[in-house]
Amino acid sequence: MTTHIAATPRDLAKAERHDALLREAARLFAARGFDGVSLEDLGAAVGITGPAVYRHFRSKRALLGAILLRASEDLLAGGRRVREEDDDPHRCLRDLIDFHVDFAVTDAEVIRVHDRELATLSDDDRHRVRRLQREYVELWIGVLQRVHPDRTENDLRLRAHAGFGLINSTPYSVRALREIPEDAEVHDILSDMAYAALAAH
Incomplete structure (x- = not known):
């Protein structure tokens, strides 16, 4: 016991x-x-x-590592949950996009830190972050393969990275707009655009 x-x-x-x-x-x-x-x-x-x-x-760099490792671990765990819960490929893709957009809108600052400071991590933390990210990318490719069974792996990999680029760059770039849209509006626009791009034949 x-x-x-x-x-x-x-x-x-x-x-x-x-x-x-x-x-x-x-x-x-x-x-x-x-x-x-x-x-x-x-x-x-x-x-x-x-x-x-x-x-x-133990150090400022360890704190940076903890931020990026937590984000990478949360993304991979959440992506796996989405994949396990959805049998329909298109619904799974849509839910996976919604999940990632939620992260990008809520944690735009973490994305900015990642883009700017990944090279600042210790070697061990950087390798761990990259390994987790590779697993997350492969998860997306697996879902996209079910949506596009006739596409090559290179095609699917390009689609996945293009989707990340669209979703990840927008939430913190819109902060420069004169009138900042509500998070819910940003979420819906990004989700619809990403799905239209990734599901397109």
Whole structure:
């Protein structure tokens, strides 16, 4: 029999601070770049001193790695859930697009950090992120293959990467518009456009 030990208030507070650091670091790194953010900036964003960040992450680079690894792991896990829940290829593709658009709209700052700072990661973290991303791309290719059984693997791979380009680049680029659309509007436009492009013969 497994004994479950209830988390103490201190444990819960530490977990909340850990998650807050991930959120605020993504925001700051997206806005200023990795080198433009100090430990003091990170600590101040969550109400602690700069050195106290080391209680949660061994270094600023480890914090960057945690942000990008969590995003990559969440995408792969969510994509697998979508694939397992949908038998119809077109519905599966649509749901997979909706899932990825949700991520892109909600976590646009993480995408910007990835685009700008992937090379800044430690070698181990960068290899892990890339491995997870390759698995996620292969998942998409598997779904696209069911929608387009007559297409070559190169064709499907190009479609997948083109879909990512459309979805990932838009949520943070629209912030430059004079009138910023609602997230729900951005989501619907991106989802419809991506599906039309990826399902087209």
